[in-house]
Amino acid sequence: MSAPGAAVAPRTHVVLAALLRKELRVELRSFEAVPAMSLFSVTTFVLFHFALSRNTLSGDLASGVLWVTLLFAAMLGINRLFVADAEQGGFDGFLLSPADRSALLYAKALTLLAYLVVLELVAVPAFALLLLGPALWPALPGLLVVLALGDLGVVVIGTLVGALAVRTSVRDLLGPMISLPLLVPVLLCAARASSPVLAATRAGPLPLRWLVTLALYDLVFGLITFAVFDFLLED
Amino acid sequence: MCARCRRAGRRRAGASRCGVAILAAIELRGLTRRYGERVALADVTLSLATGQTLAVLGPNGAGKTTLLRLLATLLRPHGGVVEVLGHPLPKENWAVRGRIGLLGHEPLLYRELSARENLALHGALHGVTGTRRSEELLAAVAMERRADEPLRTLSRGMVQRVAVARTLLHDPALLLLDEPRANLDPAASELVEPLIGRASGRTRVIVSHDPAGVLAEADLVLGLVRGRVALLAGAAELDAAALTELYR
Amino acid sequence: MYGKRLRTLALTTFAALTLTLVLAFFWAPNDADQGFLQKIFYIHVPLAIVTLCGFIYGGVAAIAHLRTHDSRWDMRSYVAIHLSLVFGVGVLITGSIWAKGSWGVWWDWSEPTLVSFLLIMLLYATYQPLRFAIEDPERQARYASVFAITAGAFVPINFVIVRLSTAYLHPRVLGNVSANLPGRFQVVFYLSLVSIALLWITLWRYEMTSKHASAQLRALRRLLAGEDEEQLPRRSAVPTLSLETASAGSAEGGGGAR
Numbered sequence: 001m002s003a004p005g006a007a008v009a010p011r012t013h014v015v016l017a018a019l020l021r022k023e024l025r026v027e028l029r030s031f032e033a034v035p036a037m038s039l040f041s042v043t044t045f046v047l048f049h050f051a052l053s054r055n056t057l058s059g060d061l062a063s064g065v066l067w068v069t070l071l072f073a074a075m076l077g078i079n080r081l082f083v084a085d086a087e088q089g090g091f092d093g094f095l096l097s098p099a100d101r102s103a104l105l106y107a108k109a110l111t112l113l114a115y116l117v118v119l120e121l122v123a124v125p126a127f128a129l130l131l132l133g134p135a136l137w138p139a140l141p142g143l144l145v146v147l148a149l150g151d152l153g154v155v156v157i158g159t160l161v162g163a164l165a166v167r168t169s170v171r172d173l174l175g176p177m178i179s180l181p182l183l184v185p186v187l188l189c190a191a192r193a194s195s196p197v198l199a200a201t202r203a204g205p206l207p208l209r210w211l212v213t214l215a216l217y218d219l220v221f222g223l224i225t226f227a228v229f230d231f232l233l234e235d
Numbered sequence: 236m237c238a239r240c241r242r243a244g245r246r247r248a249g250a251s252r253c254g255v256a257i258l259a260a261i262e263l264r265g266l267t268r269r270y271g272e273r274v275a276l277a278d279v280t281l282s283l284a285t286g287q288t289l290a291v292l293g294p295n296g297a298g299k300t301t302l303l304r305l306l307a308t309l310l311r312p313h314g315g316v317v318e319v320l321g322h323p324l325p326k327e328n329w330a331v332r333g334r335i336g337l338l339g340h341e342p343l344l345y346r347e348l349s350a351r352e353n354l355a356l357h358g359a360l361h362g363v364t365g366t367r368r369s370e371e372l373l374a375a376v377a378m379e380r381r382a383d384e385p386l387r388t389l390s391r392g393m394v395q396r397v398a399v400a401r402t403l404l405h406d407p408a409l410l411l412l413d414e415p416r417a418n419l420d421p422a423a424s425e426l427v428e429p430l431i432g433r434a435s436g437r438t439r440v441i442v443s444h445d446p447a448g449v450l451a452e453a454d455l456v457l458g459l460v461r462g463r464v465a466l467l468a469g470a471a472e473l474d475a476a477a478l479t480e481l482y483r
Numbered sequence: 484m485y486g487k488r489l490r491t492l493a494l495t496t497f498a499a500l501t502l503t504l505v506l507a508f509f510w511a512p513n514d515a516d517q518g519f520l521q522k523i524f525y526i527h528v529p530l531a532i533v534t535l536c537g538f539i540y541g542g543v544a545a546i547a548h549l550r551t552h553d554s555r556w557d558m559r560s561y562v563a564i565h566l567s568l569v570f571g572v573g574v575l576i577t578g579s580i581w582a583k584g585s586w587g588v589w590w591d592w593s594e595p596t597l598v599s600f601l602l603i604m605l606l607y608a609t610y611q612p613l614r615f616a617i618e619d620p621e622r623q624a625r626y627a628s629v630f631a632i633t634a635g636a637f638v639p640i641n642f643v644i645v646r647l648s649t650a651y652l653h654p655r656v657l658g659n660v661s662a663n664l665p666g667r668f669q670v671v672f673y674l675s676l677v678s679i680a681l682l683w684i685t686l687w688r689y690e691m692t693s694k695h696a697s698a699q700l701r702a703l704r705r706l707l708a709g710e711d712e713e714q715l716p717r718r719s720a721v722p723t724l725s726l727e728t729a730s731a732g733s734a735e736g737g738g739g740a741r
Contacts, residue, residue, distance in 0.1 A: 220640060
């Protein structure tokens with residue numbers, strides 16, 4: 001009889017790399033999340049044009065429309081984030097292994113971040129083309145900073161709520177219902193921060209106060225997600 | 236691992252190391268698990284020696300799958316004592332994970348990935364380096380030819396064979412099998428027999444709905460009815476008639 | 484264990500509330516600007532404070548539940564949140580009435596307390612649907628606790644952030660309390676705060692007692708019915724208390740029937 005294998009825990013970065021490879025492959029082969037998110041954002045811009053009866057937007061209005069659209073598109077991504085694992089027994093496979101639980105958290109968070117980055121690569125140029133009044137190029141550096149911090153907030157809340165909602169009977173409904181109130185501060189800070197950048201007349205500087213608030217919010221909820229995530233994985 | 240080895244700080248267990256073989260692979264005393272206010276498992280006591288096979292039988296809803304998941308560290312016991320491979324659960328869950336192979340109703344494989352990719356992922360999760368082991372197993376279950384096609388293009392039987400490979404990839408000391416031959420045709424059943432059957436020499440717990448078949452390959456038989464032990468005896472003392480009583 | 488001294492508590496609460504109402508209407512002077520309507524402040528603000536503390540306690544009990552795996556903590560968290568939800572509706576209604584009376588509008592976005600409350604209520608309104616959507620009782624309790632902790636952290640943070648975003652056109656009520664209110668206002672306010680806190684605690688204990696009693700009753704029924712009874716329990720958002728913890732509760736209260 002062979003000697004029982006030793007339970008030596010694999011290195012976290014090895015596990016993380018393997019999980020990320022899996023996420024990338026599954027998404028590239030099934031195209032479940034990213035195309036839908038991107039298409040949804042462009043369609044939403046069109047809806048806003050007709051709903052607001054405006055050809056161009058700037059300042060507060062531009063900032064608001066962009067962020068609300070990104071947030072709703074993110075909902076689609078959050079809903080899909082854990083579905084493959086829940087349906088194909090991925091949680092069990094992971095839980096049976098000696099791998100560190102936080103590797104799954106990091107893998108999912110990075111995956112959601114990747115979804116958001118691809119979404120923004122489509123949505124921001126589309127927004128500039130369809131609705132944005134002032135030129136995008138000068139506003140881009142400031143906008144990128146806000147997008148980065150905002151994405152972090154969405155990733156932190158989205159990973160937590162995605163894991164929470166996926167094994168319930170109404171996962172597609174609960175996901176948005178729980179994450180949207182939690183994302184209001186992110187929306188608030190991001191919209192307020194990007195509005196001077198997208199102003200009609202000379203673009204203003206980034207308001208530091210909103211960026212700092214947003215960064216702190218991301219940090220606090222990042223810590224909370226890290227602390228409670230394990231409890232969501234168990235059966 | 237025996238107490239002496241643990242004190243000495245050894246990280247690997249085995250009879251050859253310390254000369255004190257761990258006799259009981261599974262030790263249960265008064266194991267209880269609830270489902271809300273109802274009882275899923277009540278007062279289960281048994282002892283399974285290393286290298287032996289435990290068959291778990293019983294009607295639907297008896298708690299067989301619960302017992303299996305509990306032994307796999309996926310569920311926590313609510314009462315009683317559970318020791319797997321010498322480690323008390325749930326305190327020493329981490330010492331036991333990675334030494335157990337679970338083959339349940341779900342293959343635990345991603346449909347979009349190929350067999351090779353799935354095994355590579357599982358290998359990474361379990362700290363198995365290199366591709367030698369997964370290639371060996373793919374050959375053993377006769378899946379090398381189709382190892383690069385996504386699992387969703389394969390038949391249920393083929394997926395089950397890959398699942399067997401997944402279960403054995405990290406060379407587990409304990410196998411937990413939930414109706415392992417469910418989706419396999421006779422040819423495939425024969426193929427996996429040396430891997431997960433009696434001949435493999437591993438300690439096994441099998442859940443089955445085939446009382447007659449299971450008697451042939453079990454050493455100890457546990458009959459559960461509504462979470463309680465209805466029958467616990469060595470296989471040699473039982474006959475098929477006694478087992479069908481369980482399902483009455 | 485929750486049934487002890489419940490009657491005394493209830494009577495004390497009733498007395499405190501009556502005293503508060505009497506003093507508020509007959510003893511405290513009318514506010515110079517807002518007149519009689521200002522008296523709603525004595526209900527609105529204490530309700531708000533007690534509700535927020537209730538939600539935070541729900542989060543704390545949830546932390547205890549995750550650490551001890553004891554379903555009693557889950558029950559405490561559940562009752563605290565669900566009671567605070569009811570009180571929270573009261574906050575929104577009284578706040579709205581006050582806004583209408585003082586400034587002529589039913590809803591005002593520049594009142595940070597109300598806006599924060601709306602956000603909190605929208606979040607906690609998902610608690611019960613979340614619980615109901617999970618059938619496995621242990622997983623339901625665990626997920627609900629994770630939610631309660633996240634939402635409990637959200638409560639103070641969202642207050643700060645909303646405050647940052649609103650322009651202060653209106654009197655900042657919570658800040659005004661200790662600093663600017665003259666003597667009589669303060670007395671009635673603090674008395675009201677104590678009474679409403681007592682009300683919350685009394686209702687919480689009543690509900691805990693009731694849930695424990697039901698759990699014990701069900702456990703006894705199961706014992707009497709024996710093993711033949713295989714009735715599947717109805718899906719429920721209410722936490723289940725296991726047999727041991729339920730009877731431990733009664734033993735402490737000295738009222739156990741076993």
